[in-house]
Amino acid sequence: MASRAKDTAGAALRVAPGVVGGAAGIAASAAVGPAGALIAPVVEQVLADVFARLTSQRQRDRIELLAQSAAEAYQELLAEGHRLRSDNFFDQRDGRWSAGEVAEAVFQASTNEPSLLKIPHFGRLLARFAVDSSIDAPSAHWAINEAESLTWIQYLHLAIIGRMGDLKMPPIEVGMARSQRAATVSSHRQLFDLTKWSRCLLDATPVRGIAIGEQPRELRIRQHWLSPSGKLLFEWLGLESIPVGWLEEELRVLSEDDGTDPSANAQEAFQRELRLESQ
Numbered sequence: 001m002a003s004r005a006k007d008t009a010g011a012a013l014r015v016a017p018g019v020v021g022g023a024a025g026i027a028a029s030a031a032v033g034p035a036g037a038l039i040a041p042v043v044e045q046v047l048a049d050v051f052a053r054l055t056s057q058r059q060r061d062r063i064e065l066l067a068q069s070a071a072e073a074y075q076e077l078l079a080e081g082h083r084l085r086s087d088n089f090f091d092q093r094d095g096r097w098s099a100g101e102v103a104e105a106v107f108q109a110s111t112n113e114p115s116l117l118k119i120p121h122f123g124r125l126l127a128r129f130a131v132d133s134s135i136d137a138p139s140a141h142w143a144i145n146e147a148e149s150l151t152w153i154q155y156l157h158l159a160i161i162g163r164m165g166d167l168k169m170p171p172i173e174v175g176m177a178r179s180q181r182a183a184t185v186s187s188h189r190q191l192f193d194l195t196k197w198s199r200c201l202l203d204a205t206p207v208r209g210i211a212i213g214e215q216p217r218e219l220r221i222r223q224h225w226l227s228p229s230g231k232l233l234f235e236w237l238g239l240e241s242i243p244v245g246w247l248e249e250e251l252r253v254l255s256e257d258d259g260t261d262p263s264a265n266a267q268e269a270f271q272r273e274l275r276l277e278s279q
Helices: 002-015 020-029 033-053 057-079 098-111 116-131 137-149 152-162 182-193 228-236 244-254 265-278
Strands: 202-204 224-226
Touching: 057 098, 057 116, 098 116, 098 137, 116 137, 116 152, 116 228, 137 228, 152 182, 152 224, 152 228, 152 244, 182 244, 224 228
Parallel strands: none
Antiparallel strands: 202 224
16 A cells, blocks of 8 residues: 555645645636635635745645645535535634635645645545535534544544445454554554544444443444544545555455454453543
8 A cells, every 4th residue: 555655645746736826726726707716815815824934845745735636626526516605604704714714724734744645635625615514614623633633544444434335344353453563553553543532433333231431342343333523524534535445455454363362451451441531
């Protein structure tokens, strides 16, 4: 997956324009006519301000990739029948400008994001904000914070759960790595993190007779589904666009077995952790 990911990110950067006007032009050209008249000022003003604060070409490359991705995602949404939102999202009122604040938050997240693979999904998020009037500014900022804090591996995990019907799911016990390889151990930890109350992006079928706070860690991955907040992120970030081959490769990492028997203390440690979280 690493080589394919590198090629994809590299190709995206090569087609991105190299100046503020070019990046703004890409986003504005995605919404011609009345829509363009609303979006262009947002993009141009926020981009100009963000670019003025950037000090490295690496950061500028990320902004350009974001603008390219947002424009392409917006065109896809239009083709699906969506239209530019008609509420007051693009209006400046009482010294506040929801569209500008949200756009700046996405741009800032992109400049600080080490993983190029996440940035096209930031672009999809920005495009979704432009067409979905049910997303108010607080909800948008929540989504941006979640998108920024999740790792790329967790993007893969959300996509796996969201597209479970398209995949052959091996008998993986969440959080119970059966290999000592770093990739497997860390992937299990990141997957388990999505189920914790601090995130609640995944829900699971509870085991009868056991309190929710005492549920066993080793629930099979097939027993999980996207929680309401997980579904929103899956849709808004466009995680269904991640290639199936990448998801299958991550499932192979999670299911790797080198004969390691998970420690007998793992369940006890897990229960302690749950009890602490519930206090």
